[in-house]
Amino acid sequence: MTEPVEPLISVVIPAYNYARLLPRALDSVLAQGAEDVELIVVNDGSSDHTGDVLADYATRYPRLRVIDQANAGAAAARNRGIGLARGSHVLLLDADDELLPNALATLRKLVAAHPRAGMFLGAQLSVYSDGRERLRLPSPVPVASPAQLARRYLLQKRLSVSHGCSLFRRDLLLQRPYPENLRAGEDIPVFAYLLVSAPVVITREPLARIHKHADSLRHDRDQEEERAATMVREVFAALPASCQSLRKRYAAQRYLSLFRTAVLAGDKATARRFYRSAVHLSVAQALRWTYLRKAIRLFAWP
Structure with missing residues (x-):
């Protein structure tokens, strides 16, 4: 058999x-x-x-x-x-x-x-x-x-x-x-x-x-900041020690994603707050041109 x-x-x-x-x-x-x-x-x-x-x-x-x-x-x-x-x-x-x-x-x-x-x-x-x-x-x-x-x-x-x-x-x-x-x-x-x-x-x-x-789900903004923080925790929970130095910069990247979503939703006040949070976490990440140009327009025209 x-x-x-x-x-x-x-x-x-x-x-x-x-x-x-x-x-x-x-x-x-x-x-x-x-x-x-x-x-x-x-x-x-x-x-x-x-x-x-x-x-x-x-x-x-x-x-x-x-x-x-x-x-x-x-x-x-x-x-x-x-x-x-x-x-x-x-x-x-x-x-x-x-x-x-x-x-x-x-x-x-x-x-x-x-x-x-x-x-x-x-x-x-x-x-x-x-x-x-x-x-x-x-x-x-x-x-x-x-x-x-x-x-x-x-x-x-x-x-x-x-x-x-x-x-x-x-x-x-x-x-x-x-x-x-x-x-x-x-x-x-x-x-x-x-x-x-x-x-x-x-x-x-x-x-x-x-x-x-x-x-x-991509456009669901309910508890979006909390979910972004959970994402950062989950991503770095299993990564080796050599990757942990990227954590703050990745947290900034999640805020930049929230910033972009808020801009598209026309929520200017929240978008400004998210961009400031990204800058606080990582200036280098926040200055990426794809996000910086949106921020310049947003802060220049209240």
Whole structure:
């Protein structure tokens, strides 16, 4: 009797009220079915027909693992799937996105060639609401110190990581779970940790089709300052000592993001306060031209 093959790659899909689009994501993985790939879907307390869709697929595809839980957010759903995964590597696919046909074969070859790598970054096809598609290549990741890599990602924004077109070593994800106290940007602390913890491999091969849409959480300003402070704490909670000197400057960067949001909302008084806070934390970060030019206009015309 043939022994079952242990999975190499676990594809984890967190799903919340995506019954209409979920089949597209499921089909994109199942069409590449292989014994060394497992598919896990975490139904995060959906109130639409997501459960029915998954029940139908589980009947037709016995290897599909469906996990039901009360609604706890995307971070909790990802952590649940990662915790139950059996593969040494995990690909996290959003329920409204899809893998491209050769994605898993490409990643399988990369893992074999680079067994020590902690993260594999591929290209993606960004799909917009008007049907346009744009190829986005991964950012080159230099061989550099953890502090240099953290600076490039957190402060200079010269490195980009996205779900769907990235593969992560599961042991690293277990060391730095997604922070469940963040409901937006919860991937930033995880990606920062992965970048500084192990070698990163790049492929220019497109791995996923990522569907772009408006994110209402992005414009939610409720308790925004408190959430920014929580983000800073979470980002630096797991970074090595050599990266901790960047903390104040990253806090300034979060205030600059709040400043930009307040400017767009027409909230001039709050925007001025956020910019002053950024200057207090890091003059160098606050003087980046993309923010300085907005501040000049704001303070020149009350």
